[in-house]
Amino acid sequence: MKRTALELLRNxxxxxxxxxxxxxLVPAIAAGKAPRSVLAALACEQHRIITSDWRSFLFLAARSPHPSAGGFFTTLAQGEVLALDALTGFAEACGVxxxxxxxxxxxxxxxxxxxxxxxxxxNADPSDVVLAVVANFSAWGNYCRTVSTALREHYGFGDADRAFFDFFAAPAPDLERQALQxxxxxxxxxxxxxxxxxxxxxxxRYELMFWNTLAEPS
Structure with a gap:
């Protein structure tokens, strides 16, 4: 029996x-043990990542042969614009x-x-990138949810300071529907x-490298 898209994605x-x-790094932040200098570095690294990913998603949208894939990547690119705006509050709270x-x-x-x-x-077929990207959303969202809670409980960050992480921690059912198509x-x-x-x-693996690089002494 042919698997459905949802079954394949969950697998x-x-x-x-x-x-x-x-x-x-995330467990250290969750325990309130990560220094603020590391949080500041996280903000700076994410600033570079967001601006790069925004261009990558737009390029994937342009390369997509079908509107459904193009729409998915366009939505992701629009999300990066919102995330970059939300990152400002976190960066400022970190003194950056x-x-x-x-x-x-x-x-x-x-x-x-x-x-x-x-x-x-x-280089990749856009439809393959859709599955690869959306399959990693769950782990990234869980990390962001944990970090947001820790920033409130251990670092005294307000809602605006944590908006970047809350943005990615929130469920995105419409985006998943696009991906499943x-x-x-x-x-x-x-x-x-x-x-x-x-x-x-x-x-x-590269996402884990991101977090673990920040966990190492600079």
Whole structure:
């Protein structure tokens, strides 16, 4: 029996779900043990990532042969614009303002994720990227939910300061519906899921590299 898009997505999510001990920074933030300097670095790295991912998603939208995939990536690009605006409050609460964001020297391990997403935008079939990207939403959303709670409980951050993490922690059923349409079309066309699994696995590892790089002494 042919799998539905939702069954395939949930199966891939289970395969890609990181183990609880693989992320070294989020538990430290959750316990209130991460220094504010690390939070400031997180804000600066995310500023670079968001502006890069915005361009990557727009390029994927332009490369998509079908409107459903193009619409998915366009929605993601629009979300990056909102996220960049929300990031301002977090950065300011961390003491990062003005030129500090621009002058920050990014760390290679933190920027591996957007570099790989840019590679996917140039080289991968957009329908495969849809499955790879959406399969990692669950882990990213859980990290953001944990960080937001910790920022309130341990660091005294207000709602506006945590808006960036709350944005990604919130469920996005419409976005998932868009993704499922693309995935179902790929299933119906008999496409192999092997490329999407490879892309998703690497995206997950690069995301863990982001967090764990920040957990290391600079």
């Amino acid at each position: 891939v999510e289970r395969q890609l779900e990181p183990k609880s001990d693989e992320n070294r 303002t003005g030129r500090a964001l621009e002058d920050y020297a990014p760390r290679a391990g933190c920027q591996a994720y957007p570099a790989y997403l840019a590679w996917l935008a140039l 693309v995935i179902q079309s790929a299933i119906d066309a008999g496409r192999s899921t092997a490329p999407a699994l490879e892309y998703g696995r690497l995206l997950q």
